[in-house]
Amino acid sequence: MAGRLDGKVAIITGAGTGVGRACMERFAEEGAKVLGAGRTLATLEESLSHVPSGMGAIHVADLSKDESADAVVAAAIAAFGKVDILVHAAGVGYSWAEKSPGSMNDTVNTAPDKWREVIGINLDGYYLMARAVLPKMIAAGGGAIVGVTSISGLLGLSAAHAYTAAKAGMINLTRSLCVSYAKDNIRANCIAPGFIDTPMVASVVGIFDDPVVADQLAPMRRPGTPVEMANGCLYLASDEASYCNGSVLVIDGGTSARQ
Template sequence: MARLNNKVALITGAGTGVGRACMEIFAKEGAKVVGVSRTQSNLDEALAAVTDAGGEGIVVAADLATPEGAQKAVEATLAAYGRIDVLVNSAGVGYSYQDNHPGTMDDVVNTTPEAWREVLAINLDSGFHMCRLVIPEMQKAGGGSIVNVTSISGYQGLPGAHTYTAAKAGMINLTRSLCVAYAKDGIRANAIAPGFIATRMVESFLPMFEDAAVAESITPMSRPGTPEEMAYGCLYLASDEAGYCNGSILTIDGGTTARQ
């Protein structure tokens, strides 16, 4: 229970889903966690779960789609703990975002330039802003681990959600490029590529799994994954156990892409 003992982990998208699961599990494994999200109430719930379990951390409400938001998150982490050993880029939006932002999960023809930029800013620019600020801190410290949360949609063709798939593909190749550029500094960059995960992003689709035939057509395991299962993948990549793992994309999808 100490795979991240004494490490400082900065986790984005920490209010819900995979980011929140990372925050709780990393804290149980000994990390001091800093959770970042746009919604303070979600962050407060996540931090309460951490502290109730005996962990240590802080939260920062910030919009990471902007350079200013990323700066706020990094400065707060350094002020609290003095360094950043692990960065998990889990901030992002998915299909549920379209409920209040129509047109953001459509195909190219039906996506406005404004919607394109909006989703890219949240799902891809946020990772860029965070890496740009965190990598120099890791260089000063002699190393670190970056874990990006992408999606199997980053290497699949889909009939819709083209901005989302483009952003996830961009994050996959950003991960590989970070590996090539910064391995000499002791910085590892890896990613997980989740399949269909039971989070708020896709909750309107979850009833599909109630039909056994439909569920099996989605994934051989016939069920969605859990945020905790994704977080354990992030934990491995963040930990010293993955010391020779660099530039890897860990697919965690119940076998969905094995059929391709």
């Protein structure tokens, strides 16, 4: 079924890799013009190369910075004239510990600066993007916001406490956006992925080669793919999800069913 987003303009954050890149591709396939935002020009350019000519644009931004979100929204409007959809896939996960040691530890072993770092990237960025895009959506008569969270925001874990707190915060912010802006014809939903085969977990994805471990990680015994996550975002952003608001769509191959 093609054309589900014909005439729409979507901002996709975290668009340089993984779920964000897959969202750029899938949304463009379904007729949307897409503005991809992220930290690294080279990866954004690679994502843009998978989008039909004239259907995409990119903007380099550190979305943990207050001013960056406004600049992303302005870039989308300059390129395509409006914003109908925000998919916030930007964030860091377990692989961030390689660049920032100590950022994915438990509470006692997470220094305050590491806590603020992860919260700033994962939660503050979502708040800032929503804050920047909502006035445009309200003025236009509606829109759709989709946050890419994690089942780690629904479960207690022994490590990565800043990460789990940020993802839980994203989930409840999504619900609060629903409550506040439904009257403005704005829907806010999120997906909660499980173990997804992205660069964020590339160093450990081989653990699925062990069938016993694979079964413990997910009853489907494999990681999910970025495209499977993008399909969930696409559904929530489309008119097919017209009565979905404040929803958390878990896409985890059954991992959380055992909790």
